[in-house]
Amino acid sequence: MTEREHLPLPQGAEIAVIGGGPAGAFFSIYAMRLAKDMGKKVRLTIFDRKTFTHQGPAGCNMCAGVVSESMVQSLAIDGINLPPSIVQRSVDSYCFHSSSGEVYIRSPYTRQRGIATTYRGGGPKGSEKTGIQSFDEFLMERAAKEGAILDRQVVDEIQLNGYKPRLCSGKKFVMEADLLVGAFGVNALTAKKFEDLGFGYTAPDTIRATQAEMPLGKDWVSEHFGNAIHVFLLNLPGVKFAAITPKGEYATISLLGKDVNQETVKAFLSHPLVQKMLPTNWKLPERFCHCFPKINVGAACKPYGHRIVIVGDAASTRLYKDGIGSAYVTGKAAAQVVSLYGIGEGDFLRHYSTVCKEINRDNLVGRFLFGANDFICGLPSLSKGYFRTLQQEQKDPSLGTPHSDMLWDMFTGSRSYRDILFQAISPRSQYTMVRGVLGALSESFNLFSTALGKG
Amino acid sequence: MGEEGLLGKVYNDGEIIVQEGSAGREMYVIQSGKVQVSKSMGSTVIVLATLGEGEVFGEMSLIDSQPRSATVRALGETRVLTIDHEAFLRRVRSDPFLALSILRQMGLRIRELDHSLSITLGKLEEVQRGLPQISKSPEQAQRDLRSKISQVQQDLNRLKEKLGSV
Ligand SMILES: Cc1cc2nc3c(=O)[nH]c(=O)nc-3n(C[C@H](O)[C@H](O)[C@H](O)COP(=O)(O)OP(=O)(O)OC[C@H]3O[C@@H](n4cnc5c(N)ncnc54)[C@H](O)[C@@H]3O)c2cc1C
Secondary structure, eight states: OOTTTOOOOTTHHHHHHHHOSHHHHHHHHHHHHHHHHHOOEEEEEOOSOOHHHHHHHSGGGSSOEEEOHHHHHHHHHTTOOOTTOOOSSSOOOOEEEEEEEEEEEOOTTOOOEEEEEEESSSSSSGGGGGGGOOOHHHHHHHHHHOOOEOSSSSOOOEEEESSSSSEETTTTEEEEEEEEHHHOOTTTHHHHHHTTTTOOBBBBEEEEEEEEEEEEHHHHHHHHHHHHEEEEEEEOOEEEEEEEEEOOSSEEEEETTTTHHHHHHHHHHHHHHHTTSTTTTOOSSOOOOEEEEEEEOOOOOOEEEEEEEEOOOGOOSSSSHHHHHHHHHHHHHHHHHHTTSSSHHHHHHHHTTTHHHHHHHHHHHHHHHHHHHHHHHHHHHHHHHHHHHHHHHOOOGGGOHHHHHHHHHHHTTOOOHHHHHHTSSHOOOHHHHHHHHHHHHHHHHHHHHHHHHOO | OOOGGOOOOETTTTTEEEOOOOOOOOOOEEEEEEEEEEEEETTTEEEEEOTTTTOEHHHHHHHOOOSSSSEEEEEEEEEEEEOOOOHHHHHHOOOOOHHHHHHHHEEEEEHHHHHHHHHHHHHHHHHHHGGGGGSSSSHHHHHHHHHHHHHHHHHHHHHHHHHHOO
């Protein structure tokens, strides 16, 4: 067997991790733990120019910062408990708003505040006094505790022409690594540098998203948004997903879609269902914290090479949901492969590519499910029936809550999309849904006949 | 940061989180506050342990399906994160290392118990060795024995406290 096919991680290995977001941090935490378990000495350095302690997008990895239920639990099992200084608000429900009504869905499994809303950086611009602590910095500190070295510089040149990957920063040689880990996300130009290395990597497709922080004050946020993430199924042009996430003093707007921009934020804020949640005549301040990050909606091609592995958003992530959870899955899986099998191209092909493929396959089902959800919400009668079914389930959960559970799993990322699909096509789900739709149709018919009668 | 940043579920002082003998497959991680682990022995209740922030209980139930072996109640207002059994099993399928984390915690407890048990057994052996001395100098030997027996008694009590897993 050649070195390319199988190369065990050598004693005293130099590991370079490019990117200190969740994927880089999770890889580092688990690689350090496993190396210790296996009696191997490694020197692992995480490179990231960000410190995540500054306010605004420059110190932030730009996302809604929702740490999912399953992520919170997996971390707790691994001994990583999120302290209240990181958790801006603990959440126990999702509230879905549509023109057909509103429904609160509570966590069907543990009935607890098991989801964390966080800031990825030091908080929105102008929030200096609130003492917000960053989720990403917290993870970096955990990695450092496990023995990782944090190097706050950007890696702007990578060479593969020699025996091992060589890294440079500002034209200066930084290190020669036994293993190079790409955890650079989808928002930097680094992906192009990896593509240019010629080992077959191509970055995933992305779409633009927008985020805006609404400084509404703690009392307003608590009273009107409570411990719920609010999802708006509004059929706004070009918007695939719209949500408001409550944090301490702020509530974060997240919009995903094609070419979303500040105008899209304005259109969203002026929708009557959103207006209802805001103080009368409230407007975003002249200067407000906002950003336009990219979101991964595809899959990278060949996220590995000889002595190279790519994790997190830059590799594969769950469609629209739980990107931090996917960074955990891919980061941890790569750490296991490196420690247990090796760093040769063949090691990653056999043991790591399967993890990414599994996520990619599941996303195909996810695409179908989100499409079906959009379709249902786009047809008034169907949407009314759907919401009626959900409301009824929440009013009397003793009769079972299959549709609420499905929606919960879909929007929280608690289960694979494949599992959700199997649940959706079960006869029981079909029966309750048809009953709800028929109820809504007969209601519309009655209204129509009354109107005709009056006419 | 206030209460809104705490994860899990709040239990008030004295509220039972886990009842001895009941069925239940969840594991718990303490986010804030303390809990008391106790076990009924006939009519007496023995306190086995007091656990605090970051500590876990109920981890054995994630793996076996036996009824809860002790009662856990909140000491003051306590917030506890529940680890859902079914979701845990699903996750373990793709990430066996999660189960290893639980096993590691159980291993730590077993090691501590082993250590305490070996110390206690050593002391018992000393007591046994002291028995023949009684005939030579009965008063002194009795005093020594009494003090050793009380030491063993204390060690046994401490050992019981360490049996904190529910
Ligand atoms: C609008 C929006 C909302 C979202 N909301 C959520 C949510 O609520 N919950 C959730 O779980 N996911 C959410 N996501 C997805 C989530 O943001 C990502 O999945 C997650 O950040 C991926 O982590 P990562 O570590 O792979 O990449 P990133 O978080 O992007 O981290 C990459 C890091 O690499 C560094 N880097 C890049 N190039 C270099 C270089 N050359 N040298 C040194 N450092 C470098 C960057 O500075 C950055 O810190 C959201 C995404 C968007 C766009």
